[in-house]
């Protein structure tokens with residue numbers, strides 16, 4: 013056709029289609045909520061999301077990218093144009109089920125994709141919905157978006173986004189910390205804890221000294237870089253009358269400055285090396301894959317807040333949000349380093365409560381949880397219609413991304 017699309021009419025259609033599909037999405041959200049599956053094991057959730065996408069005409073690759081709970085669904089429009097990748101998460105947490113609300117993420121992601129798919133006869137480009145397992149890090153697919161971002165899954169994508177439920181007011185753009193982890197293993201020498209103690213090498217003592225040395229270093233950390241260092245001791249001996257020959261610690265370090273993370277890891281390792289010398293133990297390190305901090309894009313943020321103004325959806329002042337120290341981390345941040353991306357947080361409760369809790373899992377099943385799902389579907393679908401029908405907007409988003417990516 014090539015003529016101008018009537019954006020207002022398309023946006024009206026978004027609302028109609030969202031209303032139509034909502035009962036199906038709510039049912040799916042509740043089923044996934046009631047049947048939480050850990051990361052890398054999200055078999056039922058991925059199956060049901062894929063089935064729904066297929067029923068609505070998407071071409072789906074499942075399993076995808078070597079992961080049996082990942083998928084990629086594609087629906088093409090009336091001609092070549094921008095490619096939008098909406099991401100869906102659906103993994104749960106041990107002990108607290110959907111305490112991070114990923115049942116809302118998965119269903120709002122596929123819901124937005126399905127809503128936009130109904131309009132693609134009037135739009136050029138492609139809408140993708142990618143199912144990304146194990147955001148919480150559990151199992152072999154842990155942080156699957158990092159792998160996808162590094163291995164070309166987003167090649168050809170123009171913009172990518174998802175929504176995440178939260179407590180309090182919605183936030184168009186969160187700040188996320190870079191994170192990295194290290195496992196520390198001490199090898200000592202067993203001996204009778206009384207009779208032969210002088211020929212033992214106490215691995216538990218090495219672990220204790222490491223833990224305290226890290227504590228001692230906290231005061232000297234760069235406060236401007238929002239550093240967080242958290243750790244546990246997972247092994248520390250088998251019996252009190254044996255000098256422990258093995259102790260294991262696991263530490264995570266986070267910062268809003270990606271370049272500071274290796275320094276923090278170095279500090280943790282040096283603390284352990286000192287402890288090894290002090291106790292006569294050997295020390296070994298195993299590093300785990302880290303996550304980056306996100307590249308925030310103001311143009312995408314404005315797109316989201318404009319949509320929320322139109323929807324009459326309340327949200328927190330982006331200027332205020334931008335200067336708050338970041339709290340968590342997400343594997344979506346790595347995606348923002350390869351394509352322009354945004355990760356809005358949708359408030360589903362005004363009650364004070366922690367994330368990663370049974371209370372928050374329960375919130376996803378209330379009428380407010382349903383409203384959050386609907387808000388997520390509309391936000392992502394309306395953003396997609398705006399981008400697919402407005403080349404100038406896309407050019408502005410890409411220009412800001414190129415500028416921020418280089419700097």
Ligand SMILES: [Zn+2]
Nearest residue numbers: 111112148368
């Ligand atoms: Zn989480």
Ligand SMILES: [Zn+2]
Nearest residue numbers: 112114147176
């Ligand atoms: Zn989460």
